[in-house]
Amino acid sequence: MKVLVFSAHAADFCSRAGGAIIKIVEAGGSVDIYDLSYGERCESPALWVRDPKPTIDEVKAIRKQEMEEAAEILGATINCYDFGDSPLVVSPERQLQMLDTIREIKPELVLSHWVNDVMHPDHVETTRAALWACSYCNAGGIETAHEPVGRPRLICYETTMGTSPISGFVPDLYVDITDVFARKIEALKKLAAQPPLPEVYEILNRYRAMEAQHMAGMSDCRYAEGFARIGKEPVA
Ligand SMILES: [Zn+2]
Incomplete structure (x- = not known):
């Protein structure tokens, strides 16, 4: 399976879907990740407390290296795009850029943030643009560098730990990541500008595993990632 992952900030792809990415690659699939920003303003807390304060370009360079190291561990x-974050604004020109990425990669599946991740507007903006790009990548009347392609399926990954009661994120798909969980944590540790990530997502993935045990009969599952599908078509 060819999969394209859109991620608002440097680490979102790894914290929310890192285990599933490893599983897809191990199964012979390919995963291309496109971060819309480096998360330089709102998701790089450990860098902004340094004295002297780094420049924005220094923060972006550090986050670039972190996310490349994390993606390499995942096999992606x-x-x-370096659109800038907080506020992350995806203009019409940038929407076309994302649409053209879909046409170039031709994914069967696109992963992005939960459509109603209201506690983080940058995430909502990302999926608003991703949904548009998935919906119109087949339109002959929209000209970009690459030819129109069939529409990929869009599946949403986790909201920020603790916000799902507000955002209404309820998984209807669980991926058992028990056997690759250590690698996910290894990748998360590369994203050192956000020190809480390994602990937070260990708790969340353990909790999702309990849901998977009860809701999906995945009795041996110790760690899981939860996803919500847009529409109700079956996923292979
Ligand atoms: Zn984020």
């Missing part, structure tokens, strides 16, 4: 390629 990674690029960054």
Whole structure:
């Protein structure tokens, strides 16, 4: 399976879907990740407390290296549009850029943030643009560098730990990541500008595993990632 992952900030792809990315690659699939920004303003807390304060370009350079190292551990390629974050604004021109990425890569599946991740507007903006790009990548009347392609399926990954009661994120798909969980944590540790990530997502993935045990009969599952599908078509 060819999979394209859109991620608002440097680490989102890894914290929310890193285990599933490893599983897809291990099964013979390919995963290309496109970060919309480096998360330089709102998701690089450990860098902004340094004295002297780094420049924005220094923060972006550090985050670039972190996310490349994390993606390598997952077995995926990674690029960054560098749209800037907080506020992350995807203009019509940038939407076309994302649409053209879909036409170039021709994924069967696109992963992005939960459509209603209201506690983080940059995430909502990302999926608004991703949904548009998935919906119109087949339109002959929209000209970009690459030819129109069939529409990929869009599946949403986790909201920020603790916000799902507000955002209404309820998984209807669980991926058992028990056997690759250590690698996911290894990748998360590369994203050192966000020190809480390994602990936070260990708790969340353990919790999702309990849901998977009860809701999906995945009795041996110790760690899981939860996803919500847009629409109700079956996923192979
Ligand atoms: Zn984020």
